[in-house]
Amino acid sequence: MKLSTSQVRFLRSQAHSLKPVVLVGANGVTENLLEELDVALNTHELIKIKVRAEEREERDQMIDRICQKSGAIKIQRVGHNLTLFRRNPAKPKIILPK
Structure with a gap:
């Protein structure tokens, strides 16, 4: 799913x-x-996640893995x-602008 700039701003x-x-936490992903x-x-x-990794590179790798998986x-x-977004196909809750 590709989001437009206005949709990202809305989210x-x-x-x-x-x-x-x-x-x-310390155990990672x-x-x-x-x-x-x-x-x-x-x-x-639409949710927020707190990623506790001290090094920026490690945190970026965790974020990439979370998004992929x-x-x-x-x-x-x-x-x-x-902040992550994934549409629920069965019961959409958030109505995105066009």
Whole structure:
């Protein structure tokens, strides 16, 4: 799914008040974390994740792996916080602008 600039801007504004629902800790990206992420994305569609990695390169690798494995789109990253979006095909909750 490809998002337009206005859709990304809209999702950023929607995510502004969200708190992280998934925390990536010392164990990194595990199968259990990916299952939790899948449940959160199916439930909310738009979520924030806190990635606890000290090195920027390590954090970027974790973010890339999370996006690849989950099929979610990275909306933005601010420090350790990552915002992801994945449409729930069965029950869409967020209506995107055209």
